[in-house]
Each structure stands twice: as C-alpha cells, then as structure tokens.
Amino acid sequence: MNTIAKTPFCTEEQLKTLIETLNYCAKNSPFYHNKIKQVDTTFSLEDYKKLPFTSKEDLSAHNADFCCVAKNEIAEYVTTSGTTGSPISLYLTKNDLHRLAKNEKDSLSLMGHTSDDLFQLLTTIDKQFMAGIAYFLGVQELEAGMIRLGPGVPKLQWESILKYEPTALIAVPSFIVTLIDYAKENNIDFNKSSIQSIVCIGEPIRNDDLTYNILGKRITDNWNVKIYSTYASTEMGAAFSECTAQKGCHLNDDLLFLEVIKEDGTEAMHGESGEIIVTTLGVEGTPLIRYKTGDIAKIYRDKCSCGNKTPRLGPIIGRKNQMIKFKGTTLYPKAIFDALEEFDSISCYKVLIEKNELGNDEIIILLEDKFKTHSQLDAIKNRCREKLRVLPQFQFMEANKLRGLVYKKHMRKPEKIKFM
Ligand SMILES: [Zn+2]
Incomplete structure (x- = not known):
C-alpha cells in the first residue's frame, strides 16, 4: 500500500479550521478584508489554491493593517529578527500567547520531553523576541522547570548546569560548540553532566539527507547528548519539530496549514524541495494566509515511525532572497x-x-x-x-x-x- 499522503496534507478538522481562519480574516483584517471573501462549507482545497499569496513585503509595507484586534486586546508586541529587510511587528492576544505555549509544549513532547525535565534557556527572552517567551510559556505548559539564563557567557552556563543539573538546553547549536570548547579548556567533564538533550533553534544541524551536518557532528562527536532540530519563525508563531525518530521536523497541523511549492508553482512531492508557505490557524492578532516564508526545504510525506502522520520538513536549504x-x-x-x-x-x-x-x-x-x-x-x-x-x-x-x-x-x- 502506498502510504504517501495526499498533497497538501489536510485533515477534515484542518479544512474546518482553515474556513474559520479565512472568514475571520475577511471580517477582521484591514489587509485581507478586500482580498478574501467569506467562504462556506463547500470551500475546497482547490479553492484554497486560488487564494493570493502574502509576501514578506506585504507584511512589511502594510504592517499595521494585518492586526485584526483592537489595541486593548493586544497582549504582546513582538518583532522579527530582521535578518532580511526591516523588522516586522506582530500583534499577539492573550489567546495567541496560549497558542504559543501549546506549540512549544507539543514540540518539546514530540522530542520525548516530560514534566520531569528541567530546561536551561540560552536564548534572549526580552527585546521583543518571540522564541524566548514561547519556550518559557511552553515549558510551563509542559509543567516542567526552567532556568532562564539567556545567551552567551559559557562560564555562567556551566556554573548553572553544575549547580541546578538541568536535563535539557534550548540553544542555537553553534553556541553549543563554544560551550564544548569552554568545557574542554576548563576541565569540565561535560559527558558526566546532567544534560541529556539539546533543543536546537535557528540553525540546521542536518544535511539534506537528514544525516548530521558538520555543526551537528561537532556536537554529537564530542558530547553524548540527543540533539533535536526545530524550524520556526516569528510570523508563523509555531514550530516544526523533530520527533524521537529524527527523520525531519513534523508539522503541527493544529496550528499551521502547510504547502511546499516548487519553482514552477506546483506542489512539491515526497522528497522534493520548494518554498515553505503557511497559513496560520487559530491566530487572533496577526493571522497570515498563504504566507511565503522565503525558506526552501524538502518535504517528506511518508509515514513516520513515531506514529505522527503529519508531513515533515528537512533542513532549510536556503532562502529565496539570499x-x-x-x-x-x-x-x-x-x-x-x-x-x-x-x-x-x-x-x-x-x-x-x-x-x-x-x-x-x-x-x-x-x-x-x-x-x-x-x-x-x-x-x-x-x-x-x-x-x-x-x-x-x-x-x-x-x-x-x-x-x-x-x-x-x-x-x-x-x-x-x-x-x-
Ligand atoms: Zn516522527
């Protein structure tokens, strides 16, 4: 039996949420108001594929028009890191913060983390960044513990690891290499430390064929820890995460609707690469429809041994505008x-x-x-x-x-x- 899922991946539940999202945007978004019409239950995937894309340029040029709620309903203002172009603001309601918490809880659970884990957070939690606060909320939702140490300063990181004995780190993987170097120079027996896993954000740790890349190898050759990939962006407000099978990062289909579209405009099949395009589901503040992330990755649609049926993304091969x-x-x-x-x-x-x-x-x-x-x-x-x-x-x-x-x-x- 062919177990490759139909494209794009869409459950009945997802189609229902998609319809709700479109109607919400048509009603509440000054940007989408004239571009998206109200739809009914006859709405199909074919209709969806006819909807216009939203580009980063749209979001940047008409930033405030994407906000769907009144000012007194905005709980958080976050911005993108601005690696390309000027920073974009996103407006989050209290429910959007719950959505972020659910996203990170799901993501950490998929990797096998539980309420028994203690996480050390090596990312910034202020400066309007989403990742740090998302992980903080997610760890609380998981009912696990957190040490918010923030980025840099290898000496402090090690002091905290030795003192509090966290089981997991949340970090950019290139900084883990710095941590290993510091431990070696200062005779810290890091393989006997409490750390069992590292949640890697912001940089790929795998090659296209899902084997560890040089960065991934530099960590795992030295340190006996499990490292997990994630792929996320502020605009999506959700993450694709590796499961324990480590065969690509799973879509969280409660929170995102995914398409991967090739250069010729058609949908990428199993094992093919294309641009990642998402519609955010369940977002109140700044929902996005068919948002072109500019990120290129392979999609895997075969059944994963972990039992999760959602498609998976390989590492980001490149950015369209880079x-x-x-x-x-x-x-x-x-x-x-x-x-x-x-x-x-x-x-x-x-x-x-x-x-x-x-x-x-x-x-x-x-x-x-x-x-x-x-x-x-x-x-x-x-x-x-x-x-x-x-x-x-x-x-x-x-x-x-x-x-x-x-x-x-x-x-x-x-x-x-x-x-x-
Ligand atoms: Zn899996």
Missing part, C-alpha cells in the same frame, strides 16, 4: 557556512555579501586575526574553492570584535551573514 550570484555561479550562504564549519579551528566567522559596480555579488569572509598566519589558512581557502568553485576574499579581525559582529545582543540567531 541566493548569491558570484562569478558566474549561483549559491546559497549555507554552502559557504558548510565549507568553513568543516574546520574545528574556526569557532567564529562572518560572511559579507557586497554588490560590486557590475551588480554582481562579492563574498568577503571575516575570520579571527590568528588566521592571518594560521597553518590551516591555505586548507580553508582550498576547501572554499572546491566547494564554491570560486575563491572569496578573506579578511581578518580581532577575535572579540568579530564575536560582537556575529552574536549581537538583540538578535535571536548568530548573524553569520550580512547582505551589504
């Missing part, structure tokens, strides 16, 4: 990151993309100044040339200054690339 045109080739930033992350000696780097006078992109790789005379510099250059087929420029910078450019206080993720 394609680099470089000396006759096109590439995504991830190819550059992968080449650099093969080298254990590189713990921090930043890639700058500048347009030259011909309108083509120039790639500049910033490394710590120790690499100016480092024995591995030639090997790094050769690996970049092999992997990218062309050689970018290398520049060097004082280690702390470079770290400051990458781990910015107000950013949720390390800023590994900047389009100038």
